[in-house]
Amino acid sequence: MATSRTRRKEKQKKRELESITYHNVINRTSGSTEDNALFTQKEYTLSENLCIFIKLREDFPIDRINKYLHWIEETGYGKKISTGKGQISRVSFEKFEGFQKIENANAFVVLSNYIPEEGDYEREEHLEVLTKIPKLASDYTKNTIPFKKTFSCFTPGSLFYGQKREIVGKVLKDIHVDKNIIQVGIPFTLEVELPCQK
Helix, strand or coil: CCCHHHHHHHHHHHHEEEEEEEEEEECCCCCCEEEEEEEEEEEEEECCCCCCCCCCCCCCCHHHHHHHHHHHHHHCCCCCHHHCCCCCCCCCCCCCCCCCCCCCCCEEEECCCECCCCCCCCEEEECCEEEECCECCHHHCCCCCCECCCEEEECCCCEEECCCCCCCCCEECCCCCCCCCCEECCCCEEEECCCCCC
16 A cells, blocks of 8 residues: 555656756856866656746736736746746636735745845744855846855745735845846745744
8 A cells, every 4th residue: 555655756756757957067256167067957847737826016917917928938937948948838817816814914924035124024933044146047148247146035935923014025236246137035925823922
């Protein structure tokens, strides 16, 4: 009889297709590749549909989002789009009303990377920290250094005590030699109710 762990692994294999790719090592100071330096990376491709949530202001036109999504479908999204990664195709695009108002909310959870602003929350309940050296989109790497400066952020699933505000987080400036380039750390958040603080 298959255990629950075995069943989970079998289900995960059905969702993911695994492949190994080779990459050049890039000198982050010079922005050029190193001689005779290769590394391998294991990559997984999801074989099921994903749900992506987009939070909009009330006055933001839906047709503009449709235009942006069409552009992403044509060009790809995220890193390595120049090698064919990040390809998406919409199955549907519709309004979602499933996020309910929590009457006694006293905390919030972030669903995307979060760079906190002072006063955003009272204390951390559960968090994971990620340190990144992000790379610019391929359109911006032709005439400049392809990497931004190193920064740290809280990752999705991090949980904080405090009243959720409409907007938490901040935008990092001075993240690249090109001062027009920024790093957005404003997450999608959901309010939750946790046991009272001790």
